[in-house]
Amino acid sequence: MTKPMMVLIALFLYLVIRSVFIEPNLLQVTNYEIENNALQGIRVAFLSDFHLKKRDYKRLDNIVRLTNAQKPDIVLLGGDFAKDGNYSNTMDMEIAASKLSLISAPTYAVLGETDWLSNGKDISDNLKNKGIRVLDNSSIRRIVKGRYVDIAGLADISTGRNNIQRALYRTKSPRILITHNPDIYYNVLDDVSMIFAGHTHGGQFVVPYSPPVFVPSKFGAKFASGLITFSHNPMIISRGLGTSTIPIRFNCKPEIVIVDFLKVGEAKKKNKKQK
DSSP: OOHHHHHHHHHHHHHHHIIIIIGGGOOEEEEEEEEOGGGTTOEEEEEOOOOOBTTOHHHHHHHHHHHHHTOOSEEEEOSOOSSTTOGGGBOOHHHHHHHHTTOSSOEEEOOOHHHHHHOHHHHHHHHHHTTOEEOSSEEEEEEETTEEEEEEEEOOTTTTOOOHHHHTTTOOSSEEEEESOGGGGGGOOSOOSEEEEOSSGGGSBOOTTSOOSOOSSTTGGGGSSEEEOSSSSOEEEOOOSSOOSSOOOBSOOOEEEEEEEEOTTHHHHHHHHHO
């Protein structure tokens, strides 16, 4: 065997081991600072695309533990609790909901397409039974840090359940919108303080210094992950927590998104101090 061939084999083995066994478990926290006077002082955690396998107990426990360690004021769940739309391969949702109920902050959720393709009603019922509010084209008004915040949830667009007008009905600023799929971005004409979305997994497999090749969005790599500011409404797309279809992640670690809302101008001041 030639030396170049041995190098190629070694590289291939590294990619397989890294993407299948290592990186899917390298859960990280991604922090954003967003300037918004109406929400200043509020910390939001966003978790999406769990894709819980039968015995994912330790992984879910770690997600809950790390979320609680961030001490959020609100926790938002972006859906896709089910494993690839196959309910027989998904963690018992009563157990999953019990574990998620250990999150020590008010928690609100929407469902994703894999949930509805498996058993959306059962998933929704189990979450509700454990005190997690499922916002299916609906909203709730909460007092957070002494100020009113409207939290709205948009039902999944892949299964044709979404209704933006109903989701935002009787809401007013400041308001936060949760959606599983980011492709509704340009359809949200009302002003919202932040849109939280998942679904894309960041592309899952990303070649360094290149945009992800496969992103399940009609907007392609532009909607892979991160902060989106292409319209008057900002949106954060999470890389998600699990894997879908092909159980790999490379250069695309699973993440818990943490957003700190700051007074306008405060982020620049903090950055100057850090320098």
